[in-house]
Amino acid sequence: MKTRIIAISSQKGGVGKTTTVVNLAAWLALLDNRVLVVDFDPQGSTSRCMGLSPNKLTHGGLLEMFRCGALELLKQEQIEPYIYKTMIKNLHLLPSNITSTEDEIWLSQQAVEDPELLKNAVDLAIGQFDFILIDAPPSLSALPRMALAAADSILVPLQCEEMALGTMPRLLGLIRDLQKSSNRWLQIEGILMTMFDPSIGYSRRLLEQAKSHFQGLLFDAVIPRDPRLSEAIAAHRPVVLYDMNSPGSLAYRSLAQHLQQKYRAEATAQTA
Ligand SMILES: Nc1ncnc2c1ncn2[C@@H]1O[C@H](COP(=O)(O)OP(=O)(O)OP(=O)(O)O)[C@@H](O)[C@H]1O
Numbered sequence: 001m002k003t004r005i006i007a008i009s010s011q012k013g014g015v016g017k018t019t020t021v022v023n024l025a026a027w028l029a030l031l032d033n034r035v036l037v038v039d040f041d042p043q044g045s046t047s048r049c050m051g052l053s054p055n056k057l058t059h060g061g062l063l064e065m066f067r068c069g070a071l072e073l074l075k076q077e078q079i080e081p082y083i084y085k086t087m088i089k090n091l092h093l094l095p096s097n098i099t100s101t102e103d104e105i106w107l108s109q110q111a112v113e114d115p116e117l118l119k120n121a122v123d124l125a126i127g128q129f130d131f132i133l134i135d136a137p138p139s140l141s142a143l144p145r146m147a148l149a150a151a152d153s154i155l156v157p158l159q160c161e162e163m164a165l166g167t168m169p170r171l172l173g174l175i176r177d178l179q180k181s182s183n184r185w186l187q188i189e190g191i192l193m194t195m196f197d198p199s200i201g202y203s204r205r206l207l208e209q210a211k212s213h214f215q216g217l218l219f220d221a222v223i224p225r226d227p228r229l230s231e232a233i234a235a236h237r238p239v240v241l242y243d244m245n246s247p248g249s250l251a252y253r254s255l256a257q258h259l260q261q262k263y264r265a266e267a268t269a270q271t272a
């Protein structure tokens with residue numbers, strides 16, 4: 001199967017990007033896909049949720065990879081030194097270790113000067129993984145643009161709350177912008193409704209509105225509001241290692257199954 005690179009991105013904070021990256025990646029790995037997670041958010045939450053604290057890396061992470069420079073990286077033709085194993089077989093992590101403000105400013109400058117830096121690095125991992133998921137920081141600035149330049153597609157988590165739909169036009173504008181400039185192949189993988197609570201009227205209303213607004217773009221899988229997901233994050237592990245059969249976990253499993261079926265079927269059709 002051809003490597004599928006998906007950036008999980010939204011300019012809005014706290015909508016479930018990290019929760020989605022960690023749990024979708026864990027389920028894809030359990031379903032026997034080789035998965036790499038790239039934590040491209042300087043907050044480093046994804047790395048912590050996968051059991052790797054940014055301060056405790058034995059052989060560097062994103063920062064060293066970028067400091068090494070695109071040219072050097074291409075010369076060495078490897079990003080393996082910066083990739084870590086996790087608690088789950090098949091699930092690997094390129095951790096964020098951008099812990100100081102100076103580092104974050106430096107990285108943002110790099111993103112402006114060389115928007116393809118991340119793409120060049122991630123491309124070196126193509127073929128070694130079935131899925132590469134990139135956790136992008138919450139904004140429309142140079143950093144998430146760099147994440148989107150590296151991706152085949154964008155998966156947008158949309159929290160089931162009042163006003164959520166209002167955040168989409170700017171994001172869709174950015175996607176169109178990128179399709180005209182740095183990444184003309186960028187596709188929309190889908191919009192994922194998160195933190196759905198059927199007992200709340202506006203949550204149900206929002207889901208219905210989103211279904212009619214984004215026909216064909218909304219995933220069938222809807223992620224319910226589930227405290228087990230937050231508890232697992234607090235325990236620094238994917239929910240499959242915390243409460244595998246909780247409703248939130250099972251919803252991420254159906255999303256993972258959908259993506260796996262879609263891309264395996266595509267691969268089979270291409271080889272037939
Ligand atoms: N389906 C869910 N049910 C319950 N709580 C959730 C769910 N999804 C996420 N949360 C909680 O909501 C908060 C924000 O989630 P998360 O960190 O995944 O969002 P984010 O979009 O990555 O945030 P940021 O923009 O800061 O990176 C966390 O405390 C998380 O545990």
Ligand SMILES: [Mg+2]
Binds near residue numbers: 018041
């Ligand atoms: Mg996050």
